Amino acid sequence: MGVYRTHYSKELSDKYDGKEVTVAGWVEDIRNLGSIAFIILRDRQGTLQITTFKKQHREIFEKLINLNRESVISVKGVCKANEKVRNGYEIIPEELQILSESDAPLPLGVVDKVKAEMDTRLDNRFIDLRKSEVRSIFMIRDVLINSARDYLRKNGFVEVHTPKIIASASEGGTNLFRLKYFEKDAFLAQSPQLYKQMLMASGLDRVYEIAWYFRAEEHNTRRHLNESTAIDIEMAFIKDEEDVMSVLEGLVKHICEEIKERCKDEIETLNVEIKPPEIPVPRIRYDEALQMLEKEGVELEWGEDFGSEEERILGEIMRRKGVDFYFITKYPIQAKPFYTMPEGGLSKSFDLCCKGVEISSGSQRIHDYNLLVRRIEENGLKPDDFRDYLKAFKYGMPPHGGFGLGIERLLMQLLNLKNVRECILFPRDRTRLRP
RNA sequence: GCCCCGGUGGUGUAGCGGUUAUCAUACGGGCCUGUCGAGCCCGUGACUCGGGUUCAAAUCCCGACCGGGGCGCCA
Numbered sequence: 001m002g003v004y005r006t007h008y009s010k011e012l013s014d015k016y017d018g019k020e021v022t023v024a025g026w027v028e029d030i031r032n033l034g035s036i037a038f039i040i041l042r043d044r045q046g047t048l049q050i051t052t053f054k055k056q057h058r059e060i061f062e063k064l065i066n067l068n069r070e071s072v073i074s075v076k077g078v079c080k081a082n083e084k085v086r087n088g089y090e091i092i093p094e095e096l097q098i099l100s101e102s103d104a105p106l107p108l109g110v111v112d113k114v115k116a117e118m119d120t121r122l123d124n125r126f127i128d129l130r131k132s133e134v135r136s137i138f139m140i141r142d143v144l145i146n147s148a149r150d151y152l153r154k155n156g157f158v159e160v161h162t163p164k165i166i167a168s169a170s171e172g173g174t175n176l177f178r179l180k181y182f183e184k185d186a187f188l189a190q191s192p193q194l195y196k197q198m199l200m201a202s203g204l205d206r207v208y209e210i211a212w213y214f215r216a217e218e219h220n221t222r223r224h225l226n227e228s229t230a231i232d233i234e235m236a237f238i239k240d241e242e243d244v245m246s247v248l249e250g251l252v253k254h255i256c257e258e259i260k261e262r263c264k265d266e267i268e269t270l271n272v273e274i275k276p277p278e279i280p281v282p283r284i285r286y287d288e289a290l291q292m293l294e295k296e297g298v299e300l301e302w303g304e305d306f307g308s309e310e311e312r313i314l315g316e317i318m319r320r321k322g323v324d325f326y327f328i329t330k331y332p333i334q335a336k337p338f339y340t341m342p343e344g345g346l347s348k349s350f351d352l353c354c355k356g357v358e359i360s361s362g363s364q365r366i367h368d369y370n371l372l373v374r375r376i377e378e379n380g381l382k383p384d385d386f387r388d389y390l391k392a393f394k395y396g397m398p399p400h401g402g403f404g405l406g407i408e409r410l411l412m413q414l415l416n417l418k419n420v421r422e423c424i425l426f427p428r429d430r431t432r433l434r435p
Numbered sequence: 436g437c438c439c440c441g442g443u444g445g446u447g448u449a450g451c452g453g454u455u456a457u458c459a460u461a462c463g464g465g466c467c468u469g470u471c472g473a474g475c476c477c478g479u480g481a482c483u484c485g486g487g488u489u490c491a492a493a494u495c496c497c498g499a500c501c502g503g504g505g506c507g508c509c510a
Contacts, residue, residue: 029471029473031470031471032470033468033469033473034466034468035468036467036468036469036470037470038469038470038471040470040471047471049470053468055468069461082469084469084470085469085471104445104461104462104463105445105446105461105462106445106446106462107445107446108445108446109445109460109461111472112447112461112472113447113459113460113472114446114447114448114460115447116447117446117447117502117503119501119502119503175508190509191510215510217436217508219508220503220505221505222505223510224510225510228510230510307506308505308506308507308509309506357510358510359510361509405510406509406510407510408510409510410510420510431502432502
C-alpha cells in the first residue's frame with residue numbers, strides 16, 4: 001500500500017464512482033449487522049462509510065468489526081455511489097492497514113449520547129477536538145488570526161514581538177506571575193502596552209503584535225483565563241482616538257467577513273450567524289451609556305466603570321436595535337490606566353463591546369513626558385519603576401494610540417459560546433495547569 | 436481577595452439516615468445483509484479522602500483535597 005490517504009471524506013464525488021480510493025482516519029463507529037458491517041470513518045473534513053460483507057472479504061470483515069472505536073486505520077477500496085448512505089458514497093474495502101489501535105473504553109466519547117462536562121473534556125482535550133463542533137472553533141480561530149494579519153499588513157502595520165519576561169510590574173492593576181530570572185526577580189507580561197508605545201518612538205509608526213499574556217488574577221469565571229492571547233496595535237501620528245477606532249472597526253469587520261466567507265461549514269456546524277458590523281459602528285459616550293442604564297433602572301455613580309451586569313444590560317439594549325458591536329467612548333479619566341490621554345475630566349478612550357461583553361479597549365495615549373509622569377504619580381505609581389518606558393518620551397515621541405483585542409473573548413462572542421475556555425486549546429485558569 | 440454551589444461505574448445521572456445504590460450511555464459476550472442516536476438478549480462496572488454523630492451514613496456534622504459559578508478586576 002503506497003499512501004495512507006488519497007482522498008478526504010468530503011472529496012468523494014460521482015467522478016470517483018467505481019474507482020479505487022484510499023481513505024484514512026479514526027473509526028468513529030462500528031455497526032455490525034452480522035453478515036454486513038458499516039464502519040464510520042472520520043477525518044478532518046467529516047465522515048464517510050466503509051461497508052464490508054462477511055462473505056466477500058471475511059478477513060477484512062473480521063478485522064474491522066473487532067477494532068476498538070477511535071482506532072486509526074487506512075483503507076484502500078472501491079468508492080461506490082449509494083443513496084442509502086448518508087453522504088451518498090461508501091467504500092468497499094480491499095486492503096486494510098491498522099495504523100494505531102485505540103484502547104477501550106474511551107475516557108471521553110466522541111459520538112456518545114451523553115454529554116461530558118467541560119472538565120472531563122479538557123482533561124481529554126485531544127479527544128474532545130475530534131468532535132466537529134469543537135474542531136470548528138479552532139478552524140475559525142485560525143481564519144480570525146490570519147485575516148487580522150492580512151488586514152493589518154495591508155494597512156501598513158508591522159508585526160513585532162515584545163518580551164513576555166519583564167522586569168517590573170508594568171501597568172499596575174492586575175497581578176502578575178512572578179518568576180525567577182537567574183539572580184533577579186521577573187514577571188510574565190500582562191500586555192505589550194509599554195513596549196508597543198516605546199516602539200512609537202522608533203519610527204515604525206504602526207505596529208501590531210499577536211501574542212500570549214498572563215494575569216495572575218484568582219478569578220474563576222466563564223470569561224477569564226490566566227493565559228490568553230490578544231491582538232495589540234499601536235499607531236503614531238494620529239489626530240485623536242477616532243483614528244484608532246476606525247482601524248479597530250475595520251479590523252473586526254474584515255475578520256467577520258473572512259470568517260463568514262471561508263468558514264461556511266464550521267459556521268453551519270456551530271449553528272451561528274456571523275454578522276459583520278456596519279461601519280461606522282455606533283459610538284456611545286460614557287455619559288449616554290449612564291443615561292441608557294438609568295432608563296433601565298440601573299443607578300451608577302458618575303466615574304464608576306461598568307460592571308459585567310451593566311455591560312450585559314447595555315448589550316441587551318443594543319441588541320434590541322439590531323447592533324452586535326458598539327463603542328463606549330469618553331470614559332472618565334479615573335476609570336482608565338495612567339497612559340490614557342485625558343480630555344477635561346474624561347479621556348480619549350474607548351471600549352469595543354460585542355453582545356454585552358468588552359472585547360477590546362484602547363485610547364489615544366499621552367505622548368507628553370511631563371504629563372505622563374504626573375499621571376503615573378496621580379495613580380499612586382512610582383515614575384522610577386517606569387524609567388525605561390519614560391525615556392522613550394524624552395527624545396521625540398509622536399502623538400499615538402492603540403488598542404488590545406482579546407482573541408478568545410472575540411471568538412467567544414462571535415460564536416455565542418458560553419465559556420471562554422472553549423476558545424483556547426489548553427486553557428490555563430484558576431485551577432487548571434494541565435494538560 | 437470576597438461569596439455561593441457541587442464531588443455516586445469510563446461518561447452523564449437518580450437516590451439525600453435502613454435500597455440487592457436508579458437509569459442512560461460506554462465496555463464485554465451473543466443474534467441479525469442496509470445500518471446511519473441501528474435493534475434485541477445477557478453480563479462487568481461506582482458512593483473523593485479523613486474524622487465525628489447514630490443501632491445504622493452515599494445520605495447528617497467538621498476538616499482536607501478536587502471541581503463549578505458569581506462579584507471585584509479585566510481582554
